[in-house]
Amino acid sequence: MLQRKWTSRWPWLRSVRESAQLQRSGQSELRIRTRAPPGSTRPPAGRPHASAAGQQIRTGAMKPDICRTFSKETEIKTQENNQSDREEVAPGRSSRAVSPPRVDPDGPCALRRLQPLRYACQRRRTRPGFGSGDVAGTVREDRSCCRGMAKEQSRAETYVLAGSNGHGDQQWQTGVNHSARPPPANSALTWRMSRVASDVRQKCAAYVLALRPWSFSASLTPVALGSALAYKLDGSVDLVVLMVCAVTVLVVHGAGNLVNTYYDFSKGIDHKKSDDRTLVDEILAPQDVVMFGALLYSLGCLCVTLLYFLSTLRLEHLALIYFGGLSSSFLYTGGIGLKYVALGDVVILITFGPLAVMFAHAVQVGYLSVLPLVYAVPLALNTEAILHSNNTRDMDSDKQAGIVTLAILIGPTLSYVLYNLLIFVPYVLFCILATRYTISMALPLLTLPMAFPLERQFRSRCYAKIPQKTTKLNLLMGLFYVFGIILAPPGSLPLL
Known part of the structure; x- marks a missing residue:
């Protein structure tokens, strides 16, 4: 009693x-x-x-x-509350915040609710169950008063978030109850669209890099030179024809680079240390390179068809020049592979020199002339220096692959001599033109200080960066050459 x-x-x-x-x-x-x-x-x-x-x-x-500890009565009520919470979350296993536990107003610790912040209960989490339907991270407390806190304080309590991780087990997080908000209805769609846009950007960047855009100066400067000759000697330039001609030469050049990438990879020439690792690093698949190359060749044919309607050049002359350049870009590594039998230097010397300059000049004036071939010699020699430095750099790997280039045939010493001739002979020609005809032809001599460091690097056999630096020299020298022709006084340029 x-x-x-x-x-x-x-x-x-x-x-x-x-x-x-x-x-x-x-x-x-x-x-x-x-x-x-x-x-x-x-x-x-x-x-x-x-x-x-x-x-x-x-x-x-x-x-x-x-x-x-809990009394038996309180434990039974707590278990019932937890079971009801689990039934709300478990069927769909959705990642929703667990609702705050129910309050027992008549529990033995009701006085505890008077000061919920001062007497905050400590919690312990159990390890989440794997493969079960229980809410992971069930919080077990020693006092039911922790479930009986005031309503405004219960909002700041820690809640448990449960959801499947895709492997049959459960993952859980903790957060704040008032911050739990359902995700926006269009969040999944927005994320998917951003992911698709990111993939498209990466794919486009891979295609652009496969074209080797840093080498396009070798095809743009001949077009500019041929158009400048047409303007200076005939007094007229059609800008639309100039743009279409530039696109035609660029797409054929890019298609030739893709053909080179494909055949170098299929023959085992490209490796992890190669300059072009589009297929080695699996940036693009081989079938993607083939399809892209075919697309560019088709686009070039459409551009030539458009040039036929824009230019007064006869169809047979237009087709002869265009398909001559197209065949050269393909046969450089495709088909018989002129590059692999030491004829690649000859192909590049003709295609990216006299042929491209003649093509740009002919579509502007409407007839064929030998004059562009003469003016293209300095530019063609400098363009060939790019290829020769590249082949000299890859001499050892080309030997292991079993191919033959001009650099392999003549050896490192004669390759150094040939590179110096390709670099410095154009400056000799510019000096002759400047002294005998017009001083404006001395503009390309401004790039002469860039040539001496290249000669020293080649002599010391530091070939790693020489092709890129030679390409930069080719671009600047070609631009100054074009400006020199445009700035020349009327009638001062030599005629054949």
């Missing part, structure tokens, strides 16, 4: 009594350390206690700051 009277008078003592009983029976699992609620009083000293825990409190051996 005395025990029942005390437990009804001080509700917290009932929990102490049950805690002591659970400790003695060895059934206590989870505990949380708290202090006695403010405002509560101890039982009067001198009154007998019915349990050992009560006796310890009376004598002062056990302070109100004690370890308490």
Whole structure:
């Protein structure tokens, strides 16, 4: 009777009594350390206690700051609340925030809700179950008062987020309940569209790099030179024809680079240290390179057809020049592979020199002339220097692949001599033109200081960066050459 009277008078003592009983029976699992609620009083000293825990409190051996556990009634209610929460989340296994646990207003720790911040309960998470339908990371607390916090404080409680990771197990995160918002309805569509756009940009960049755009100066400067000769000698230039002609030469040049990439890879010439690793690094597939090359050749044919209607040049002359250049770009590595039998230098010397200059001049004036062939010699020699430096750099790998180039045939010493001739002979020709005809032809001599470092690097056999630097020299020298022709006084240029 005395025990029942005390437990009804001080509700917290009932929990102490049950805690002591659970400790003695060895059934206590989870505990949380708290202090006695403010405002509560101890039982009067001198009154007998019915349990050992009560006796310890009376004598002062056990302070109100004690370890308490759930009562059986509270554990049953907590399990029911957790089961209902699991039934809300488990069927769809969707990544939704678990709703705040239900509150037991009549629980033994209701006083705890008066100061939820000061007496915040500590939590422990269990390891998430794998392959089960339970909410991963179920939070187990020693006091039901943690579930009975005030409504405004429960919003800031930590919640558990569960969802499948695609491998049959569960992954879980923690967050803040008030920050949980369902994802926008169009978020998946937006992400997918951005992913597709990113893939398209990467694919386009891969195609552009496969064209080797840094080498396009070898085809643009001959077009500019032929058009400048047409303007200076005949006094007329059609800008539309100039643009279409430039596109035609560029697409044929790009298609030739793709053919070179494909056959060098198929013959095992390209490797991880090669300058062109489009297929070696699997940036593009071989069939993509083939299709892209065929597309560029077809586009070149359409441009030539358009030139036939825009220019007064006869069809047979137009077809002869165009298909001559197209065949050279393909046969350089495709078909019989002129590059592999030491004839690649001859092909480049003719195609990217006299042939391209004649093509640009003919579509402007409407007839064929030998004059562009003479003016194309300085530019053709400098363009050939690009190829020769590239072949000299790849001399060892070409030997291992079993192909023959001019650099392999003549050796490093004669390759150095030939490179110097290809670099410095154009400057000699410019000096002759400047002294005998017009001073404007001395403009290309401004690039002469760039040639001496290339000669020193070639002599020391530092071939790594020479092709790129020679390409830059070719572009600048070609531009100054074109400007020199345009700025020349009327009638000052030599005629044949």
